[in-house]
Amino acid sequence: MKIAVCGKGGVGKTFIAGSLAEYFSRHGQSVIAIDADSSPNLALSLGLTVGEASRIVPVAENEDLIRLKTRTDYSGVFRLTFTIDDIIEKYAVKTPAGPGLLIMGTVKAMGSGCTCPAHSVIKALMRHLVVDRDEIVILDMEAGIEHLGRGTAEHVDTLIVVSDANRKSRETASSIIRLARESAILDICLVGNRVANPREVEILRSCAEENQVLLAAYIPYDSDVADAGITGDPVRITDSGAPAAIAGLARNLEAANEEKQSKTRGDQR
Ligand SMILES: Nc1ncnc2c1ncn2[C@@H]1O[C@H](COP(=O)(O)OP(=O)(O)OP(=O)(O)O)[C@@H](O)[C@H]1O
Numbered sequence: 001m002k003i004a005v006c007g008k009g010g011v012g013k014t015f016i017a018g019s020l021a022e023y024f025s026r027h028g029q030s031v032i033a034i035d036a037d038s039s040p041n042l043a044l045s046l047g048l049t050v051g052e053a054s055r056i057v058p059v060a061e062n063e064d065l066i067r068l069k070t071r072t073d074y075s076g077v078f079r080l081t082f083t084i085d086d087i088i089e090k091y092a093v094k095t096p097a098g099p100g101l102l103i104m105g106t107v108k109a110m111g112s113g114c115t116c117p118a119h120s121v122i123k124a125l126m127r128h129l130v131v132d133r134d135e136i137v138i139l140d141m142e143a144g145i146e147h148l149g150r151g152t153a154e155h156v157d158t159l160i161v162v163s164d165a166n167r168k169s170r171e172t173a174s175s176i177i178r179l180a181r182e183s184a185i186l187d188i189c190l191v192g193n194r195v196a197n198p199r200e201v202e203i204l205r206s207c208a209e210e211n212q213v214l215l216a217a218y219i220p221y222d223s224d225v226a227d228a229g230i231t232g233d234p235v236r237i238t239d240s241g242a243p244a245a246i247a248g249l250a251r252n253l254e255a256a257n258e259e260k261q262s263k264t265r266g267d268q269r
């Protein structure tokens with residue numbers, strides 16, 4: 001199962017991506033969480049300390065690794081085929097919450113036509129993680145819509161678009177859904193976050209309806225989560241509030257994935 005989590009800045013992408021990754025890991029699955037945000041902070045959600053997080057060198061900024069992989073001898077000339085597995089074994093950091101964590105980092109001027117060595121490594125790594133490997137992969141994406149043009153989430157099975165009830169968040173969510181439809185992403189769903197009352201549930205339900213996507217879950221406003229945001233501590237797993245709603249979302253994603261796989265097996269017979 002390969003899931004990307006996106007949405008407007010501050011809507012709760014990292015909280016949801018981290019909680020899903022932790023849920024699957026606690027339930028015995030092998031999980032790789034990818035921080036694809038240019039200002040990464042998924043590490044803290046997965047229980048690493050600020051010091052530990054700051055020592056992780058993002059893949060795109062690891063010049064030795066990029067040079068080793070692409071053998072950039074002359075400017076503009078580099079190798080396009082290289083092994084990727086060893087990057088994951090070597091650079092995915094085991095987190096206290098369970099998942100392995102890879103921080104992708106920023107590739108400057110990374111447009112869809114960008115052909116710099118770091119971009120080619122990141123693209124190959126993303127493709128490999130999402131297409132070839134068996135682990136559950138959860139991508140915490142950069143805020144907004146620009147990253148969709150770079151194709152970093154292009155092979156995922158499910159795109160989770162997070163929105164709170166605010167108009168601007170809903171508009172960003174709608175733009176993301178429109179753009180994602182034009183790409184090869186098959187399953188797109190909306191997840192409402194920080195939902196405080198029935199009116200907000202209704203607003204998010206209409207947003208999903210207008211965009212013709214499933215409202216896969218709404219996560220309530222949870223003061224423990226807000227407090228954890230203030231202190232920088234990971235959210236304590238409880239069987240109520242936001243963590244319980246995310247566990248429900250994770251179970252639904254698992255069930256949908258099982259169904260998809262058994263359909264594929266049936267089609268192949
Ligand atoms: N359901 C919730 N209830 C209360 N607070 C929440 C909830 N979800 C997220 N938050 C808080 O909102 C803040 C923003 O969340 P988060 O960092 O996950 O957003 P983001 O979309 O990843 O932001 P960015 O775009 O900056 O990466 C955090 O302080 C987090 O603790």
Ligand SMILES: [Mg+2]
Nearest residue numbers: 013014037041
């Ligand atoms: Mg974030």
